[in-house]
Amino acid sequence: MEVKQNEANKRFEVDVEGMRSVLDYEIHGTTIYFTHTGVPGPLEGRGIGKALAKAGLDYAREKQLKVEPACSFIRVYMKRHPEYNDLMARS
Numbered sequence: 776m777e778v779k780q781n782e783a784n785k786r787f788e789v790d791v792e793g794m795r796s797v798l799d800y801e802i803h804g805t806t807i808y809f810t811h812t813g814v815p816g817p818l819e820g821r822g823i824g825k826a827l828a829k830a831g832l833d834y835a836r837e838k839q840l841k842v843e844p845a846c847s848f849i850r851v852y853m854k855r856h857p858e859y860n861d862l863m864a865r866s
Contacts (some may be wrong), residue, residue: 776789776791776822776823776826776827777789778827778829778830779836780830785799785800785801785802786798787799787800787801787827787830787831787834789823789827791818791821791823791859792817794817794818795815795816796812796813796815796818796823796827797810797811797813797827797851798810798812798827798828798830798831798846799811799813799846800831802840803864804843805839805840805841806840806843807831807835807838807840807841807842807843808826808832808843808845809831809842809843809844809845809846809849810845810846811846812824812827812846812848812849814827815861822848824848824852826850826851828848828849829830829853831848831849832852832856832859832862833855835862836859836862840862841843841862841863842859842862842863842864843864843865844863847851860865
Protein backbone atom coordinates (compact mmCIF):
# COMPACT_ATOMS: atom_id res chain seq x y z
CA MET A 776 0.00 0.00 0.00
CA GLU A 777 1.48 3.31 -1.08
CA VAL A 778 0.78 6.49 0.87
CA LYS A 779 1.19 9.62 -1.24
CA GLN A 780 1.38 13.17 -0.03
CA ASN A 781 -0.93 15.55 -1.87
CA GLU A 782 0.60 18.90 -0.88
CA ALA A 783 -1.87 20.91 -2.97
CA ASN A 784 -4.80 19.51 -0.96
CA LYS A 785 -2.84 19.27 2.31
CA ARG A 786 -3.34 15.57 2.88
CA PHE A 787 -1.85 12.12 2.69
CA GLU A 788 -3.77 9.67 0.50
CA VAL A 789 -4.06 5.95 -0.15
CA ASP A 790 -6.10 4.56 -3.04
CA VAL A 791 -7.35 0.99 -2.62
CA GLU A 792 -9.97 -0.74 -4.76
CA GLY A 793 -11.03 2.56 -6.31
CA MET A 794 -11.62 4.21 -2.93
CA ARG A 795 -9.51 6.95 -1.37
CA SER A 796 -8.50 7.18 2.29
CA VAL A 797 -7.07 10.44 3.59
CA LEU A 798 -5.24 12.12 6.44
CA ASP A 799 -5.88 15.88 6.26
CA TYR A 800 -3.47 18.37 7.79
CA GLU A 801 -2.66 22.05 8.14
CA ILE A 802 0.75 23.53 8.88
CA HIS A 803 1.03 26.71 10.91
CA GLY A 804 4.57 27.81 11.66
CA THR A 805 6.42 24.83 13.08
CA THR A 806 3.30 22.82 13.98
CA ILE A 807 1.37 20.36 11.85
CA TYR A 808 -2.27 19.87 12.78
CA PHE A 809 -3.74 16.53 11.74
CA THR A 810 -7.41 17.41 11.37
CA HIS A 811 -9.13 14.36 9.92
CA THR A 812 -8.50 10.73 9.09
CA GLY A 813 -11.03 9.13 6.75
CA VAL A 814 -11.15 5.51 5.61
CA PRO A 815 -14.21 4.28 3.68
CA GLY A 816 -16.19 1.63 5.56
CA PRO A 817 -15.42 -1.26 3.20
CA LEU A 818 -11.69 -0.64 3.72
CA GLU A 819 -11.71 -0.43 7.52
CA GLY A 820 -9.63 -2.93 9.44
CA ARG A 821 -6.91 -3.26 6.80
CA GLY A 822 -4.34 -1.01 8.47
CA ILE A 823 -4.88 1.90 6.09
CA GLY A 824 -5.47 4.42 8.87
CA LYS A 825 -2.28 3.22 10.59
CA ALA A 826 -0.31 3.59 7.36
CA LEU A 827 -1.62 7.14 6.93
CA ALA A 828 -0.79 8.01 10.55
CA LYS A 829 2.74 6.63 10.24
CA ALA A 830 3.33 8.52 6.98
CA GLY A 831 2.07 11.78 8.49
CA LEU A 832 4.09 11.44 11.68
CA ASP A 833 7.23 10.41 9.81
CA TYR A 834 6.78 13.48 7.61
CA ALA A 835 6.47 15.67 10.72
CA ARG A 836 9.70 14.20 12.10
CA GLU A 837 11.52 14.67 8.78
CA LYS A 838 10.43 18.32 8.57
CA GLN A 839 11.07 18.93 12.30
CA LEU A 840 7.44 19.87 12.94
CA LYS A 841 5.59 19.52 16.23
CA VAL A 842 2.29 17.64 16.04
CA GLU A 843 -1.12 18.77 17.23
CA PRO A 844 -3.39 15.72 16.89
CA ALA A 845 -6.74 17.47 16.37
CA CYS A 846 -8.03 14.18 14.94
CA SER A 847 -8.91 11.54 17.56
CA PHE A 848 -7.48 8.71 15.41
CA ILE A 849 -4.05 10.34 15.36
CA ARG A 850 -4.24 11.12 19.08
CA VAL A 851 -4.94 7.44 19.87
CA TYR A 852 -2.27 6.27 17.41
CA MET A 853 0.32 8.47 19.13
CA LYS A 854 -0.65 7.11 22.56
CA ARG A 855 -0.16 3.57 21.25
CA HIS A 856 3.17 4.44 19.60
CA PRO A 857 5.31 6.25 22.18
CA GLU A 858 8.16 6.55 19.68
CA TYR A 859 6.28 9.63 18.43
CA ASN A 860 5.85 11.27 21.88
CA ASP A 861 8.68 13.72 21.20
CA LEU A 862 6.65 15.22 18.33
CA MET A 863 3.69 16.23 20.52
CA ALA A 864 3.15 19.99 20.51
CA ARG A 865 1.64 19.92 24.01
CA SER A 866 2.01 17.50 26.91
